[in-house]
Every structure is written in C-alpha cells, then in structure tokens.
Amino acid sequence: MKGFSLLKYLINYFLPEVCPNCRKELLEEDFLCKNCMGEIAANEGEVCSCCGSRLDMVLDICSKCIKEDQHLWTSSVCVFAMNKAIHDIILNFKYKNEIELFPFLAQKISEKIQDEGLKFELITAVPLHFMKYFLRGYNQSVLLAKKVSKLTNTTYGTLLIRNKYTKTQTSLSGEERRKNLQNVFLAKKRAIIKNKDILLIDDVYTTGSTLRSASKALIDAGASKVTILVLARR
16 A cells, blocks of 8 residues: 555656646645636526526526426436536536546535435436447446446446437537437336336436437336436536
8 A cells, every 4th residue: 555655646746636627737635626616506596397407487497498398207406507617527528538527526416416315216327329439438427327326325227228320419409409309219128117216317408308308218118207317407
C-alpha cells in the first residue's frame, strides 16, 4: 500500500489531477473543480408530475409537458436544474468521451433516490442501437444505471433492445421525434420484467419521446410500475 501511495503521489506530482469537466487543475480533493461544483444547481422545490423538473405554472405539470403526449410512467425524477454547467457536463460525458464523469453523476443520482425515498426492484437504462454503440464506444445511460445499481444495492438488468437505427434526436422537432421513436424498443427477459417496479434511467429529458417509447415497451411486457429518472430537463 505504501508503494501504491508513493506511485500515486509521483503521478499526481508530475501529472496533476484535472477537473474532468473543464480540464483545469484540481486544487482540492474533490471530483470537480470548485468553479464547476459551484455552478451546479440541484432540482428542488415543486416539480412537474410528468418530467420531474421544476414547475413553472400553478398546475402540477410544467408548461412544456402540458403540450406533450400522455405518458405511462408512474413517477419521474430529475436530478439537476438545467443550466450551462450541467449542459456542458452532460455534453462532455455523452459525446466527448469524458466517461470519468459518470461516478460523480451516479453518486448524485443515488443521493437523489435516497432523498426522495424511491423504491423499485430493478434498474435499467435506455439502450443505444448497436451501430451507435459501436461508433460511440459506450452507452452513457447504461454506465450510470450500472453504477447506481451498485450504490443502491439494486439489481441492474438489460431489459430493452433498440431494434431500429434512428436519426439523432437533437435535430428533430417534437413531432419528428415521436415518429422517429415509434415501436423502436423491444422488451427482453419478459419473465423478469413481469410485475416488477422498474427504474428507467436516461441522461436528458427533451420531449420525453424516447422515455415514452421505452416505458411503453416495459409496461407492455408486464411491468407493474415504471419510474423514469433523468439528469436534467432540457
């Protein structure tokens, strides 16, 4: 152990640890630098019954969700309030191979789960099509879900497959997103899904089309309850 500590000291001396988000040198023993940590905002207060983000009107649903289709999930959780800091963190994690961000994000998810008193029997994630997985090299939502399963001592299962290669959602309108994701997910391990309360994890909620399609596949396969959890609501 002393040899390992010395090696770590030498590595940190010659190659100082950097913030995985902004790449500036870490001056304190923390996962992110003080500036990035200070800009992160938790999603707190009264939240939308559909997407889990902060309410912006007197109803129990936000002004964005009221325009969207009905959903099949029972409850929803949104961990962070969307701002530039969270946007950059998710972007770096999802598209720029900054996978060292996922333990921090998973820890924040686990803390939110504990704070909310959430109960579920299985954790799963929104899957990528195998071609997108091949091009990216990892599924950010699966990394989060597997780590959260360990932190919460809950079983992780690969319960869905994405059977169609779809266009990137970011460039599509709400209506195009819905058409793009019709019948795109198939449930597997139906015997495991049946009568289970399932936590479905994805990175960002935009129009909810991806989560609607994925949760429908789980409900159609016999899940008794689906709770969705996202890092932030765009």
